[in-house]
Amino acid sequence: MTRTVIAFLVGLLFGIGLLVSGMANPQKVLGFFNVHHWDPSLALVMAGAIGVALPGFALAGRLDKSVFGEALQLPKARHIDRPLIVGSALFGFGWGLAGICPGPALVLSGAGEFKGMLFMLSMLCGMIIFEKVAAGPTART
Amino acid sequence: MAIDELAFTPLQSLVGGVLIGSAAVLLLVLLGRIAGISGIVGGLLKWRPDELGWRLAFVFGIALAPVLFGLIASPPSVEISAGNPLLIVAGLLVGFGARLGSGCTSGHGVCGLARLSRRSLVATLVFMATAFLTQFLR
Numbered sequence: 329m330t331r332t333v334i335a336f337l338v339g340l341l342f343g344i345g346l347l348v349s350g351m352a353n354p355q356k357v358l359g360f361f362n363v364h365h366w367d368p369s370l371a372l373v374m375a376g377a378i379g380v381a382l383p384g385f386a387l388a389g390r391l392d393k394s395v396f397g398e399a400l401q402l403p404k405a406r407h408i409d410r411p412l413i414v415g416s417a418l419f420g421f422g423w424g425l426a427g428i429c430p431g432p433a434l435v436l437s438g439a440g441e442f443k444g445m446l447f448m449l450s451m452l453c454g455m456i457i458f459e460k461v462a463a464g465p466t467a468r469t
Numbered sequence: 470m471a472i473d474e475l476a477f478t479p480l481q482s483l484v485g486g487v488l489i490g491s492a493a494v495l496l497l498v499l500l501g502r503i504a505g506i507s508g509i510v511g512g513l514l515k516w517r518p519d520e521l522g523w524r525l526a527f528v529f530g531i532a533l534a535p536v537l538f539g540l541i542a543s544p545p546s547v548e549i550s551a552g553n554p555l556l557i558v559a560g561l562l563v564g565f566g567a568r569l570g571s572g573c574t575s576g577h578g579v580c581g582l583a584r585l586s587r588r589s590l591v592a593t594l595v596f597m598a599t600a601f602l603t604q605f606l607r
Contacts, residue, residue: 339530342492349485355548361604376486381583384494394501415570420596422562424603438532454564
């Protein structure tokens with residue numbers, strides 16, 4: 329129960345971060361990819377997030393367990409492989425088309441934006457297609 | 470390349486970024502999990518009963534942020550210029566691509582870079598480059 333409440337509150341903080349940063353607005357995200365009228369805001373969002381997460385993760389890495397007693401589940405993969413490159417390229421293609429990535433898709437859906445929900449549903453379909461066709465040989469969580 | 474001075478919001482974006490980074494650190498320190506949204510949402514599509522609760526709660530936390538934020542401040546304006554067919558294509562690409570590439574802007578772009586992961590650096594450079602290219606060619 330405590331875990332659930334904490335996950336909810338941390339998700340809420342993440343979502344508020346997206347709203348405050350302007351990244352829940354797809355048009356603003358697309359401004360970062362517009363070379364003629366460049367809006368560098370996205371770079372500052374990443375700088376702020378990484379600026380906190382870099383020392384935070386370094387300190388967290390020294391913990392044996394999380395505060396609620398679970399092992400830290402950090403990704404173990406190290407190799408640069410074809411799924412990483414192809415998947416990231418397809419993701420970037422979709423992101424550049426609409427200016428929406430998974431976090432903002434959730435915020436826009438929760439805000440009741442029809443287009444946000446449409447994107448969210450398509451995104452879930454894309455994930456289901458991945459599970460059906462591609463997850464076998466490259467399965468990882 | 471000219472900076473769009475009117476659109477640029479350095480302070481809000483930096484503060485918002487700090488909130489996002491703080492959430493990522495809290496999720497790892499408190500629950501031992503990486504705040505990769507595509508991984509968490511994608512994980513909901515697999516039958517993992519022990520992982521279901523926190524994943525759903527986290528996802529609902531993000532989705533309810535605009536509702537709760539709207540109670541204390543006016544919610545920021547949102548503009549989605551893409552038409553419906555384009556949104557469907559983009560959504561499919563984002564969902565499939567993020568799962569195949571093991572992450573998205575949050576998992577690779579924030580958490581992975583903060584962990585100094587070479588895989589995440591490559592992933593971030595690739596999706597940034599294709600996103601720029603997509604906008605440039607449109």
